[in-house]
Amino acid sequence: MAALASLMLRTRAGLLVPGQSSLLDSVRFASKKSGGSSKNLGGKSPGRRYGFKKQDGNFVHAGNILATQRLLRYHPGAHVGMGTNNTLFALEDGYVRFTKEVYVPPPRSLEATRVITKLPKGAVLYKTFINILPVKQEGKFKLVDMV
Numbered sequence: 361m362a363a364l365a366s367l368m369l370r371t372r373a374g375l376l377v378p379g380q381s382s383l384l385d386s387v388r389f390a391s392k393k394s395g396g397s398s399k400n401l402g403g404k405s406p407g408r409r410y411g412f413k414k415q416d417g418n419f420v421h422a423g424n425i426l427a428t429q430r431l432l433r434y435h436p437g438a439h440v441g442m443g444t445n446n447t448l449f450a451l452e453d454g455y456v457r458f459t460k461e462v463y464v465p466p467p468r469s470l471e472a473t474r475v476i477t478k479l480p481k482g483a484v485l486y487k488t489f490i491n492i493l494p495v496k497q498e499g500k501f502k503l504v505d506m507v
Contacts, residue, residue, distance in 0.1 A: 416458045420450045426490050437491035454494040463487040 413425045420426065426448045427434050436442045437459065439452045450456075463485040465472040475485070 414456050416456055418456050419454070420456055420492065421453050422450055424450045426450060426456060433488070435487050435489045437489035439492035439494055440490050448490055450492050452492055452494045454492040457491045457493055459489045459491060460486045461489055 408428070408430075410428050410430060412427050414420055414427075426440065429446045429448075432446055434448060436448055437457075439450065439454060441449050441451050443449065465476065465485075479485075
């Protein structure tokens with residue numbers, strides 16, 4: 361018991377002296393400090409690629425995505441639908457047309473009180489709408505073609 365107590369009280373240099381018992385041969389000390397965890401792991405994903413997917417005058421099929429946006433920058437016009445994430449898509453086959461239309465907000469609305477009060481007197485608000493001009497279906501009968 362006394363021999364075991366004396367082994368526990370020896371210094372580190374004393375442990376490395378040759379000729380010690382086989383119990384001490386298996387002791388090993390760390391040569392490197394243990395590494396901590398890193399916290400800044402985000403930021404490696406690519407961007408969202410918002411913006412126009414089809415330009416003015418392009419032909420699109422029903423379901424094609426016309427524009428992706430985070431906020432409501434472009435508004436849906438004729439034959440254009442809007443997804444839950446403000447993505448605009450075509451509802452019918454046709455040609456894309458962009459229009460700017462005068463916007464008059466409803467009176468006493470939140471938008472009217474925030475936007476209109478900060479504009480100079482006589483200023484006009486415009487909003488960009490994306491429309492689809494559908495292809496004429498005259499003279500095309502799918503039922504006759506199938507028979």
